[in-house]
Structure formats: structure tokens, C-alpha cells
Amino acid sequence: MKAVWDQYTCEIGVTYAFEMAQLRLWLQRTSQGWQTAFRHEAQEGFTPLHTCGAIPPDLEWQRFITPPDAVAVRLVPVLPDRSVMSRPEGRIEIAPRHRGLFLVTIPVWVRVQTEVPSPVSLGDYPTVLLSKTWFGHPSEDGEIGYALTTRARQEMAELTDIEGRAICPVSIENHTDDALTFAQLLLSVRHMSVYQTADGKLWTNECSLGYTGSVFPASVTFGREAPKQARGAKLLSGPRVVPSGRLMARVITNTIFKQPF
Amino acid sequence: MTVDTSKLNVALTDYALPFLGACAWLIFGYWISSLLARLTYAGLFRKLGADKARAFSKVIRFLVIVPFVLTLIHGAGVDITALLGAAGLAGVAIGFASQTGLSNLISGLFLVLERPFKIGDLIEVDGSRGIVHSIEMLSTYIRAYDNQVIRFPNEMLAKSKVINLTRYPIRRINLDIRVASKEDPDHVMTVLREVIIANPECFNEPEPMIALKELRGTSLDFFIGVWADSQEFWSTRTSLLRDIKVRFDQEGIALPYGRVAMVQHADAAHKER
Numbered sequence: 096m097k098a099v100w101d102q103y104t105c106e107i108g109v110t111y112a113f114e115m116a117q118l119r120l121w122l123q124r125t126s127q128g129w130q131t132a133f134r135h136e137a138q139e140g141f142t143p144l145h146t147c148g149a150i151p152p153d154l155e156w157q158r159f160i161t162p163p164d165a166v167a168v169r170l171v172p173v174l175p176d177r178s179v180m181s182r183p184e185g186r187i188e189i190a191p192r193h194r195g196l197f198l199v200t201i202p203v204w205v206r207v208q209t210e211v212p213s214p215v216s217l218g219d220y221p222t223v224l225l226s227k228t229w230f231g232h233p234s235e236d237g238e239i240g241y242a243l244t245t246r247a248r249q250e251m252a253e254l255t256d257i258e259g260r261a262i263c264p265v266s267i268e269n270h271t272d273d274a275l276t277f278a279q280l281l282l283s284v285r286h287m288s289v290y291q292t293a294d295g296k297l298w299t300n301e302c303s304l305g306y307t308g309s310v311f312p313a314s315v316t317f318g319r320e321a322p323k324q325a326r327g328a329k330l331l332s333g334p335r336v337v338p339s340g341r342l343m344a345r346v347i348t349n350t351i352f353k354q355p356f
Numbered sequence: 357m358t359v360d361t362s363k364l365n366v367a368l369t370d371y372a373l374p375f376l377g378a379c380a381w382l383i384f385g386y387w388i389s390s391l392l393a394r395l396t397y398a399g400l401f402r403k404l405g406a407d408k409a410r411a412f413s414k415v416i417r418f419l420v421i422v423p424f425v426l427t428l429i430h431g432a433g434v435d436i437t438a439l440l441g442a443a444g445l446a447g448v449a450i451g452f453a454s455q456t457g458l459s460n461l462i463s464g465l466f467l468v469l470e471r472p473f474k475i476g477d478l479i480e481v482d483g484s485r486g487i488v489h490s491i492e493m494l495s496t497y498i499r500a501y502d503n504q505v506i507r508f509p510n511e512m513l514a515k516s517k518v519i520n521l522t523r524y525p526i527r528r529i530n531l532d533i534r535v536a537s538k539e540d541p542d543h544v545m546t547v548l549r550e551v552i553i554a555n556p557e558c559f560n561e562p563e564p565m566i567a568l569k570e571l572r573g574t575s576l577d578f579f580i581g582v583w584a585d586s587q588e589f590w591s592t593r594t595s596l597l598r599d600i601k602v603r604f605d606q607e608g609i610a611l612p613y614g615r616v617a618m619v620q621h622a623d624a625a626h627k628e629r
Contacts, residue, residue, distance in 0.1 A: 180561070224556045225556065226553070226555075226556045226557075226558065226559070226560050227556060227557060227558075227559050227560075227584075227585060228559050228560040228561045229525075229526050229559050229561050229562060229583060230561070233524060233526055233562055233583070237525070237526075239525060239526065239585055242559075242560040242561065279561075
């Protein structure tokens with residue numbers, strides 16, 4: 096079976112289709128470039144890029160004029176364009192002076208791009224439509240992100256059916272003498288990359304959070320390469336926003352364990 | 357023909373050179389004031405925003421240019437004290453004459469300092485709603501949705517209730533939903549919750565609020581409070597209402613109709629015979 100995240104050479108006038116989770120994506124190479132159409136359906140599915148016989152009549156095509164030698168497209172997994180606020184399904188407490196490692200799976204977006212002579216994006220398409228949410232107090236500074244419910248699994252063996260999801264290892268260390276409730280957590284995924292291991296699993300950088308109390312609630316650091324669980328993984332896409340000194344500072348102040356209001 | 361150069365020299369030294377010097381002095385003063393105003397604007401822009409930075413830079417320009425002008429007048433042999441006295445008197449007179457303008461000016465200053473809104477905010481004043489286009493010395497201009505420009509004197513804005521609809525990035529959509537009184541309230545609330553959860557533009561946090569507000573003779577009145585992105589307020593509200601209608605139709609939940617019940621009492625009917 097051909098790899099999902101790969102380059103595909105396409106014929107002019109032939110329609111290709113791709114399914115991942117809720118996303119249904121159609122691609123067509125034209126004499127002057129490319130056109131794409133997409134929709135989301137409640138029923139989740141998965142089919143790698145393939146030639147499509149019947150095209151739904153009501154698709155809204157978007158056209159891209161590209162150089163004539165852009166005859167192939169590459170499908171690249173990228174992380175969402177906003178932060179993801181992940182909330183565990185059940186209550187999780189981390190004992191004082193203890194560390195917990197959680198595997199949060201984040202639905203990726205599909206970036207369609209031509210690469211010859213230089214990369215040209217034909218759009219980013221979310222595989223799952225996540226609800227928007229607000230991280231912070233309504234009348235203070237905060238951030239609009241995507242809401243994600245996570246089972247916060249701790250063992251790799253528990254991760255099944257994760258097609259189209261990137262595994263983000265989140266390490267939370269409680270430096271205080273009180274138990275820490277992991278209620279919800281803002282993951283600034285714009286600063287993370289996507290890697291792929293030989294078995295086809297997608298990974299992001301490791302995210303380490305240290306909880307030090309109420310005054311400076313948390314500090315966060317991102318691994319600079321693939322996490323240790325995915326040694327030798329290949330980089331598929333870099334961060335949307337390269338973390339600079341200022342951005343990192345913002346991430347640190349924003350990544351707090353949310354207090355109820 | 358002979359030219360009397362002595363008269364020319366006198367004209368040059370007595371009038372032309374002082375005039376040119378005065379012009380140079382004024383240009384220099386203008387340049388210095390502009391430079392300081394620009395520096396003030398650049399220095400304050402990030403901390404205070406465009407509106408306040410502009411107001412402060414105008415004040416700086418004024419404070420710098422005035423001494424230059426006064427020095428020039430003094431150099432021309434005019435008694436500054438008398439002039440200032442006259443200016444004071446004239447100021448009082450003009451002040452009385454232009455009370456409204458002055459009030460607008462001061463109100464504008466307060467608006468800039470207090471900053472109840474900024475350029476680009478969506479505000480509602482006196483029943484008019486629009487995006488703040490500019491805040492001037494005497495008045496504020498807002499652009500309504502139908503592309504009309506509305507001018508509000510600053511004094512009026514200072515005295516009126518101004519609602520800033522986009523001060524915060526998120527805003528709550530408040531909806532009153534009525535269904536027929538025969539419907540099961542628990543079922544309706546469950547359906548409403550499912551509709552809200554299914555709409556990706558409706559925020560999970562802060563949590564949406566669904567409440568049974570009133571029991572009426574013909575209807576059950578529910579209240580929905582759903583948070584959304586302020587920039588997407590109307591599109592989210594519209595999509596939510598559409599989703600509710602579609603789902604109500606699927607679930608067979610009826611909306612209340614205005615009904616008049618006509619009851620004929622047996623004895624009344626008997627008397628009319």
C-alpha cells in the first residue's frame with residue numbers, strides 16, 4: 096500500500112479523492128494548475144489518494160494557478176492553526192513532587208502542496224472539525240483555540256485507531272507539595288513539528304510542563320526534535336510559527352492550568 | 357542711470373534679512389516640533405496605542421512650537437506680556453463663544469485618555485451601531501454596516517452610554533427560544549445542548565448556558581447563552597439558529613403558534629336562542 100504522506104503525480108483532467116477522518120478532499124490537475132474541493136462528513140473514513148470515478152455534483156472548487164511543471168502534489172500532515180485546549184475525559188491528579196507522562200493525540204490537518212519548482216500550498220484542510228473554545232477569563236486576556244477531549248493515555252499499547260492523529264507526549268511535573276489536578280491544558284501546537292516513524296505513526300515534539308504553584312503556574316518547554324518514543328522519526332512538517340524568545344515567553348505565560356471562574 | 361545702493365542696503369538689512377531669519381527660525385521650530393512629535397508617537401505607539409500616541413504627539417508639537425513663535429514675536433519688538441494679556445482676554449471671549457467646540461475638544465481628550473473604544477471597535481451609541489473609523493479633536497466618526505458614516509460630537513459620546521461590542525475577543529450570543537407548551541422540557545434542553553456541541557463555532561468554554569426561563573400558556577421559553585468569537589458573532593448566531601430549526605424539525609418539536617381558543621359555554625348558547 097502506498098504511504099499516505101507522500102508525493103503523487105497526477106494526470107490532467109483526472110479527479111483524485113482522499114479521505115481522512117471527517118475530511119473528504121478532491122483534487123484535479125488542470126492545464127494551468129490545480130483545483131481542490133473538500134467537505135466534512137460526520138461519518139469518519141480513511142482512503143489514501145486514489146482516482147475518483149463519481150464526483151459529487153455540488154462541490155465548490157477552488158483553483159490554483161501554478162507553474163506548468165508542477166505535475167505532482169504532496170500531502171503533508173500539519174498541526175492545527177490555533178492552540179489546542181485538551182481536556183481529559185476523567186479526573187486526573189498528579190501526586191506532589193511527581194511526574195506524569197500523557198499521550199495526547201491531536202487530529203492533524205492535511206496540507207496539499209506542489210513542490211516543483213518551489214513549494215506552493217494548495218490549502219490546509221482539517222481532518223476533524225474541532226469546536227472552538229476560549230482559554231482564559233472572558234474579560235481578560237486569553238486565547239481562542241480548539242477544544243479537544245483526550246483520554247490522556249499513558250501507554251503506547253493503549254493507542255489504537257489513531258490514523259490522522261499525531262501523538263503528542265506531554266510530561267507534567269508537579270513541583271509543589273499539593274496534588275495537581277490536570278483539568279485542561281493549552282497546547283501551543285503552532286510551535287510544534289510533525290514527525291513520522293517507520294510504522295507510519297505521527298508524532299509531535301515532546302511538551303514538558305512544570306507546575307510550581309499559583310504565582311507562576313507553569314513553565315513549558317518543547318523538545319527540539321522527535322520525542323524519545325519516536326527515535327529516528329522523519330520530519331514531515333515544521334512548526335507554523337518558529338518559537339522565538341518572545342514567543343516562548345508568551346507560551347509560558349499562556350500555558351497555565353486553567354482555574355475555574 | 358544711477359542706483360541708490362544705500363537704500364537697497366537699508367531695505368536688505370532692515371527688512372529682508374530679519375524676514376528671512378524669522379522664516380528660518382519658524383521652519384526650524386516647525387522641524388524640531390515635528391521631529392519631537394514623531395519621536396513621541398513612535399515611543400508611545402506600542403505602550404498606549406495609536407489614539408493616545410497621536411494625542412500626546414499633538415500636545416508635544418504645540419508645546420514646542422509656541423515658544424518659537426513667542427520668541428519670534430518678542431524679537432520683532434512686540435511686548436509679549438501685553439500680547440499674552442490680550443490673548444487671555446481674547447481667549448475668554450472666544451471660549452464663551454465656542455463653548456460647544458471647547459467642550460467637544462476636552463471630551464475628545466478624555467475619550468483618548470479613558471479609551472472606552474479604539475479605532476476598529478464595533479460600538480453602539482444612541483441606537484446607532486458601527487465600526488469606529490476615526491477619533492478627531494471635536495468628533496468621532498463611525499461607519500455603519502450599511503456604509504453610512506455617522507459623526508458623533510465627542511461631548512455627546514462622553515455623556516452617552518457607549519456599548520463596545522468588540523472590546524473582548526469573545527462574546528456571548530443570547531437567544532430566547534420558544535417551543536409549544538406540549539413539548540417535554542428535558543427533551544428540548546437535550547436537543548439544544550446537542551445542537552450547540554455539534555456547531556464548531558460555539559465555544560465549549562466558557563460553558564454554554566441553557567435554561568428554562570418561563571412557562572407560558574402557549575409556550576415554554578428557553579434561554580440560551582453561547583460564547584463565540586466576537587469577529588464571528590453574526591455568522592455563528594445565524595448558523596446556530598438554523599441548526600436549531602433543522603433539528604427541531606427532525607425531532608418534531610413544534611414552535612408555538614399564536615392561537616385564540618374559542619369556548620362556547622352551554623348556558624350562554626342557550627340564552628342566545
